[in-house]
Amino acid sequence: MSEEIKIPQTPERTHKQSESSDSEHDPQFVPVISLPEVNVPTNEEDEIEFLKLRAKLYRFDSKNDPPEWKERGTGELKILRHKEKSSFRIVMRRDKTLKVCANHFITPYMELKISPMNEKAFIYTVFADFADEQSKTECLAVKFATLENAGLFKQKFEEAKKILTSDCDLYNGKVDEEIKKELEQIIDDDNDESEDETREISEKLSQIEVENNKENKLNNKKEQEKKA
Numbered sequence: 001m002s003e004e005i006k007i008p009q010t011p012e013r014t015h016k017q018s019e020s021s022d023s024e025h026d027p028q029f030v031p032v033i034s035l036p037e038v039n040v041p042t043n044e045e046d047e048i049e050f051l052k053l054r055a056k057l058y059r060f061d062s063k064n065d066p067p068e069w070k071e072r073g074t075g076e077l078k079i080l081r082h083k084e085k086s087s088f089r090i091v092m093r094r095d096k097t098l099k100v101c102a103n104h105f106i107t108p109y110m111e112l113k114i115s116p117m118n119e120k121a122f123i124y125t126v127f128a129d130f131a132d133e134q135s136k137t138e139c140l141a142v143k144f145a146t147l148e149n150a151g152l153f154k155q156k157f158e159e160a161k162k163i164l165t166s167d168c169d170l171y172n173g174k175v176d177e178e179i180k181k182e183l184e185q186i187i188d189d190d191n192d193e194s195e196d197e198t199r200e201i202s203e204k205l206s207q208i209e210v211e212n213n214k215e216n217k218l219n220n221k222k223e224q225e226k227k228a
Helices: 015-024 147-167 174-227
Strands: 047-061 068-082 088-094 100-105 121-129 136-143
Touching: 047 088, 047 147, 068 100, 068 136, 068 147, 088 147, 100 121, 121 147
Parallel strands: none
Antiparallel strands: 047 068, 047 136, 068 088, 088 100, 121 136
16 A cells, blocks of 8 residues: 655744734845936036927928928927027927927028918928937928917017027127138238248348358459459
């Protein structure tokens, strides 16, 4: 006859024992490496927020067949003014990812046109947008949730253009005057240097000529003495 093998059973935990052991177990996890907080620069530290509104941005893809408007992102659109240069740029980041979908300067020559499809949207062309970290000419459309926000964007955009023509050296003529003065100074310096060089050369030639005359007179005197 085969012997019957008995497997010992573990004692069952009572409900009270389970609760007490769970309540007493309090693990503490200490981080292996403590990471300090890092401030990530946004490249907006030297700028003042001139306007911030929620908007949806589109770009016109002319290479597509047929050409069409493509959504570029939804998020906070900001007009920023540089503290010292008084230049303005539009920066827009997508929600959640915060990826830049618009990054370009405003110029006095840009024009906002109301979209024929939506009176809360504007269309404009920018010759250098850096959203993809490379300068690209883009035709953009920006749409707002309300007419009030659309009107506020239009107002601030036009206000920025006026400030550019009066306060920004790139557009108020001061840079042209400074460049003109620098060129005139360079020309004057070149003329002064040329005059100095000409004077120096003339003096050297005169000195050589005097020395040659002295040498010729001395040679003539020696020849006359030999003949005598």
